[in-house]
Amino acid sequence: MQVKVEEVTVRRALLAERISYSRDEKSESIEAQDARMKARAAEEAVRVVGVTADVSVSGDVDMFDRPALGEWLAVDKRELWDELWVTNQDRLSRSEPHFMSFVFKMLEWNKEIHVLDDPAFTEQMKTPEGRAILHVKSLGPHKELERIKERIQDSHDRRRFSNRWPGGIPTFGYRIVYRYIDGKRCAYIELDEEMLVWLHRIRRWLIEGDALSGVATRLIEAVVLTARDRARVARGKKTKSRAKLRKDHDESREMWSNGSVKALMTNEALLGYKKYRGKVLRDDAGDPVRIADPAFTPEEWETLQAAIKARSVTTARRVNMTSPAYGVAICSDCRSNGNHKISRGHANGLEYRYYVCGNWPNSRRCKGISCRAEIVEESMEILFLQRHGAERVTKRVWVPGSDSTRELEQVEAKIRRLMRQDEEGDWEDDRAEYRQRMNRLRERRAELRILPVVKSGWVEVDQGMTYAELWATLDLEGRRKRLLESGFRMMIGRGTAWPEKVPLERAMVIQGETVTAKPAPAALTE
Incomplete structure (x- = not known):
């Protein structure tokens, strides 16, 4: 079975x-x-x-x-x-x-x-x-x-215009602190004294004329951690690199760059303002919402922004090896910057330096010109000193002005906003408060309209020497910067060099292996 x-x-x-x-x-x-x-x-x-x-x-x-x-x-x-x-x-x-x-x-x-x-x-x-x-x-x-979702969003909306910190990593210069309000633990930010010192050093460097790349290098060499790395260390974590590390820095940490320095020093969060979606948050009256003390005074901030803007005017930056004429030597065919090149002779082993078009062979307009570096540099020095040697050396100093235009625009915007609210019926139950606010704004507008406008700007202050005297004290990079600031440019051709904006028949054209000084054309000494 x-x-x-x-x-x-x-x-x-x-x-x-x-x-x-x-x-x-x-x-x-x-x-x-x-x-x-x-x-x-x-x-x-x-x-x-x-x-x-x-x-x-x-x-x-x-x-x-x-x-x-x-x-x-x-x-x-x-x-x-x-x-x-x-x-x-x-x-x-x-x-x-x-x-x-x-x-x-x-x-x-x-x-x-x-x-x-x-x-x-x-x-x-x-x-x-x-x-x-x-x-x-x-x-x-x-x-x-x-x-x-609605309750969470309402909570965020209520807190958005408060002086509390909404979350995330504060900008460099600030740190998170916690305070108990009505029995609840709330986050705020305040100035960090150590980072504040570095912010003012960076500002001084920029005001004194340092390039953004130079400031970044100083911060890297001083091992100044970025805001993100500081936050990681505060949480007991290791620093972390987000980009390819420089050869001379093997630490795993974020590296400062031109862009990060500029982004930091132009960030209005350094004025203690609260930001939302990348923009300064403003209240109903149109005023910025401030959540911390500013890192800079209004005058310090204004001079800082002017210095950064001035750094943006000249885009020529020396890269790799020292090139005394980078940004000064210009290709006569396509007006690209001349690159400094070194070649070595096969027979004698000697080094030969040239300035060649930096855009060749990518540019169809350029035929690949080159000129011996000694010709360009020596003629550049002679012509510059002929033009500017007797002039007095000056230093640019920022003079703050008095301009109420921006505040006047803000007051007028508040008046328009208040009138619009009144038209929509928001002030029907409180006419006295509406009239009081409107009267204050109109009085302030009248005061601002009669204030004189004094433009802020840079003025030149004599430094007690001529350019010829200064030239002898400068190194290669200092001379290059001085040439760039003066607007002096040398056009390079095939074995030739001449100053920009001077007709070829009137210019001092220098050929061959040696440089012979000739009387400067009138166009160079006017």
Whole structure:
């Protein structure tokens, strides 16, 4: 007699746990979800093949995008389980579109969803009528999700115009401090004395004429950490490089650059202003929202911006090796900067220096001119001193002005805004306050309109020497900067060099291996 043995199919379950940790969401903990589902699985003799715990993941995130659950929905792991378990529908999703899309996807895969708090869920998902019921059930969590979003957004909107720090890394020069307000721990920012010293050093360097690249190099050599690296160190983490490191700096940290120095020193957050989406946040009256003390006084800020703007005028910056005429020597064909090149003779091993067009062979307008470096540099020195040698050396000094134009524009904008609010009926219940504000603004506008406007700007202050006397004290880079500042340019051709803006027939054209000084043309000495 044969005994028929029935095959028993083992149910394979994947446990999906999620919690968003939202203050507005009353959720059972991950531990509680785990304990409930494992206890039920033991009762029903279900084999648990995996547990996914998505912590700090919103119910609005698609199931396929969740860090833990998403891995088990991929093809290679999808065949390892037959049932997906959750404690309640909210743990699966709070989004109605995501929820219904996932239900249909599970039917396509021939999988089941089990909800501990809703035993009828599994059978309902298998029929059109049941899925209609599930759709209605999904609307409740979806509406609750929208209410949570609205409450969070309202909270952000209320705090946006306060003097509290909204979060993230403050700009270099400031640090986060915490204070207890009404029993709650609130974040603020304040000036950091150590970083403030560096900010004023950077300002002094820029005012004195240092290039942005030079300032960046100084900061790197002094091992001054960026704001991001400082934040990492404060959290007990290591510094981190976001770019390719320089050969002479093997530390894993962020490197200062021209762009980062300029971005920092032009950031209005250094005035203590609060920023939102990259712009200074302004209140209803149009005034900037200030959340900390400024790093610079108005005069210091104005001179700093003027110095940075002045640095942007001259784009020629020496790169790689020392080139006394970089930015001064210009290709006569296409007006590109002349690059300094060195070649070595095969027979004698001697070095020969040239200035060649920096844009050749990329430019079709240029035929690849070159000129011996000695010709360019020696003629450049002679011609410059002939033109400027007897002139007095001056230093640019910033003189702050008195201009109320900007404040006048802000006051007029406030008046227009107040009038618009009045037209919309916002001041119907408080006419006295409206008239009081309007009168103050109109009085201030009248005061500003009669104030004289004195333009701020740079003035030249005599330094007690001539350019000829100064020239002897300068190194190669100092002479190059002086030439750039004066606007002096040398045009280079094939073995020739002449000053810019001087007709060729009147210019001092220098050819061959030596330089012979000739009387300067009138155009050079006028």
